[in-house]
Every structure is written in C-alpha cells, then in structure tokens.
Amino acid sequence: MSYIQRMEEEQQLQQTKRNRDKRSSRRMKSMVIIALVLSSASLVMSAFAANNIWHGNSASHGSAVAVTPKFAGSAEPESLTEDKAPLTSTESAEAKDQPQVNANDADTTQSPPPANPKEGKEEKTGAKTEKKTAQKVIYLTFDDGPGKYTDQIVSILNKNGIHGTFFMIGNQVSGNEKAIKTAAENGNYIGLHSMTHDKKKLYRSSGSARFIKEFKQEQEIIQKITGTTPWLIRAPYGSKPEINNKFLNDIAAAKFKMWDWTVDSKDWNYPGKPERIIQEIKRQVHRDTEVILMHEKSQTVQALPGIIKYLKKKGYSFAVYKPDQHFPVNFAKDERL
Ligand SMILES: [Zn+2]
Structure with missing residues (x-):
C-alpha cells in the first residue's frame, strides 16, 4: 500500500528475476556443454546421425532460454503518487x-x-x-x-x-x-x-x-x-x-x-x-x-x-x-x- 512497501516488493521482484536469470544462464551453460559433447561425439558417428542429435539439442536449448520473458510489468496495484x-x-x-x-x-x-x-x-x-x-x-x-x-x-x-x-x-x-x-x-x-x-x-x-x-x-x-x-x-x-x-x-x-x-x-x-x-x-x-x-x-x-x-x-x-x-x-x- 505504501510507497515504501511497493518499492520493496519491486526490489524483491527484481531480485527474483535476477536469480532466475542467473539460474537460466547456468542452465544454458550446461546445455551448451552437453551440446558440445554430443556434437563432438556425433562427429565420430556417421554424418546423418550427427545431424539428428544436433537438431534435437538446439531445440531444447532454445526452449530453456525462452523461459525468461514476461513479468516485465508487475501486477502490483498502481501507485500514482509514488515516484x-x-x-x-x-x-x-x-x-x-x-x-x-x-x-x-x-x-x-x-x-x-x-x-x-x-x-x-x-x-x-x-x-x-x-x-x-x-x-x-x-x-x-x-x-x-x-x-x-x-x-x-x-x-x-x-x-x-x-x-x-x-x-x-x-x-x-x-x-x-x-x-x-x-x-x-x-x-x-x-x-x-x-x-x-x-x-x-x-x-x-x-x-x-x-x-x-x-x-x-x-x-x-x-x-x-x-x-x-x-x-x-x-x-x-x-x-x-x-x-x-x-x-x-x-x-x-x-x-x-x-x-x-x-x-x-x-x-x-x-x-x-x-x-x-x-x-x-x-x-x-x-x-x-x-x-x-x-x-x-x-x-x-x-x-x-x-x-x-x-x-x-x-x-x-x-x-x-x-x-x-x-x-x-x-x-x-x-x-x-
Ligand atoms: Zn506548463
């Protein structure tokens, strides 16, 4: 209700978002590593098999990144007087x-x-x-x-x-x-x-x-x-x-x-x-x-x-x-x- 509360909530929200971003970037890193491992493994394999694995990976990779969006505009009650x-x-x-x-x-x-x-x-x-x-x-x-x-x-x-x-x-x-x-x-x-x-x-x-x-x-x-x-x-x-x-x-x-x-x-x-x-x-x-x-x-x-x-x-x-x-x-x- 108060301006301060709102600011605090907003800060918490930001913090949560930062944490989430951190997590997803960590997740991303491990995805990349897995992808690299898989792709190098696939090089050893026959050409067509490598292709399939690689595609599978980039797809899941993409979806991991995509989790981040939304939330930009919080659903907090409006406070006009605040800032x-x-x-x-x-x-x-x-x-x-x-x-x-x-x-x-x-x-x-x-x-x-x-x-x-x-x-x-x-x-x-x-x-x-x-x-x-x-x-x-x-x-x-x-x-x-x-x-x-x-x-x-x-x-x-x-x-x-x-x-x-x-x-x-x-x-x-x-x-x-x-x-x-x-x-x-x-x-x-x-x-x-x-x-x-x-x-x-x-x-x-x-x-x-x-x-x-x-x-x-x-x-x-x-x-x-x-x-x-x-x-x-x-x-x-x-x-x-x-x-x-x-x-x-x-x-x-x-x-x-x-x-x-x-x-x-x-x-x-x-x-x-x-x-x-x-x-x-x-x-x-x-x-x-x-x-x-x-x-x-x-x-x-x-x-x-x-x-x-x-x-x-x-x-x-x-x-x-x-x-x-x-x-x-x-x-x-x-x-x-
Ligand atoms: Zn004027």
Whole structure:
C-alpha cells in the first residue's frame, strides 16, 4: 500500500528475476556443454546421425532460454503518487515558458479508474488472453495548449479510440475556443494550467493568492466554453519545489485538485526528435497506472502515434481524467488534492 512497501516488493521482484536469470544462464551453460559433447561425439558417428542429435539439442536449448520473458510489468496495484518526487526536478528544467500540453489516451467510451479493470472489456482482443492488462492504465496528459496542435492531438486520440487530459493556459484561450470545444466534445478533459504560466507571478509573489486567483479566473473561462467547471489543475512546472505546505493548504481550501505526473516525457527538450520522446517514455513507464506529462508541441504530435502504439503493445489501456473517479497524483502525496 505504501510507497515504501511497493518499492520493496519491486526490489524483491527484481531480485527474483535476477536469480532466475542467473539460474537460466547456468542452465544454458550446461546445455551448451552437453551440446558440445554430443556434437563432438556425433562427429565420430556417421554424418546423418550427427545431424539428428544436433537438431534435437538446439531445440531444447532454445526452449530453456525462452523461459525468461514476461513479468516485465508487475501486477502490483498502481501507485500514482509514488515516484513523482524524483521526476519533479525534471519538470522545473522545463523552465522556459513552454506551454505544456497533456494528452491522455482515454478509451473513447469511458475512462477507467486506476485500479478498476472494467475498461478492460472494451480493450481490443488482448483483454481475453491477458487478464492482467486490464489493470494497466495510462493517462496521457497534454500541457500548455490550446494552440495550433490541439486539433491534431485530438485527431490522433480519436483515431486510436482514446482520450486525453489537457491542461490549458488561460491566456491562450482567445482564438482557440473552437479547438477547446472540440476537444471537450470528443471526450477529453480540459483541465487548468493557470492564466499566465508565469513562474514569477505564480510563485514569487505574496503566497498563493495570485496562483489561486489565476486558476479561478481560468476556471470561469473554460466553463463558459465547455459548459463544465473543471477543478483539476496542474501547477506550471509542477508542484515541486515551488509549492510549500501552506500553499498546498490554500489550494485544497479553494477546492481544487492538483495533478503532477508519474512519467515526464521531456518532450519539450526534443524538438525534431520524436523518437527520443518515445524512448524516454519506454524508459520510464513500468507502473500499473501512469500519468504521462507531455506538451502541445510539434515533436509530441509526431511521437504520439508511436507512443500509443507502444503502450498498447505493453498491455495498457487509456483513460481520461474523471472528477468522480479522482485519485491523488501529486509530488507532496497530499491526499486532499
Ligand atoms: Zn506548463
């Protein structure tokens, strides 16, 4: 249940796997020796006999090696809050005012709660054969829109029959109302990312007042466009290290929920290199539930189909944020948010 427990379990798992690998490599070695002995013996024998023995050996050899696979994605309960902390610092690296766009793949039909396997049923064919996969859920999040890429992201999500969670910047809404509306109507969640995305204004002024004010203002703007009132926010650059306990109290008192992420795609850092973004995601994704930070960027649009394809192959389904199925995903592990 706790993060520490989970880490311990994971370590145990790794240990078990290492042991198993060791064992199988030992087994392999002995197989090779046997094969060598047999093959040299067979050299002495007639040519046709040698052939038969050799084939027999390579077959069993192969199957011994093949025992290793699977298990890569443990069936542990998801913990979103867990390894956020280490990832936080990376986000702050994003410092230059980058609009971030979160895109979550959500099953078009619905958004499964993290531990809830119900969405598995709409998961394509894989659901039947691999039951575990039903528990593995990805939330694609797209920050820093709306903008010229919003429509493209929505279109890619639509093509894949999934939804995303967007955290949009209030000051960019004007002129992009249609894209926001379309995104919302297609089943995506429009969350809040402040009016200005300005670090100095949001965090360096007097306490949380400016921060809260910007989010309330944006909430009203989005409500007018989509007809629903969003309460989920994402703090620009993440909630760490700028947001302290007092600040968290104020956010909770204002009734906002706040999501950070569990996987930082670092997409803003890879213009023109969509394959690097995919790599980054492959490197980080391993929990049953992951919230992936992405931005509304050209390279992200290019990488998105590949990202979705990879995650589907890994047995994940996709969900979009649903207020009534809220669960905390913040670096401070604050259960109120
Ligand atoms: Zn941002």
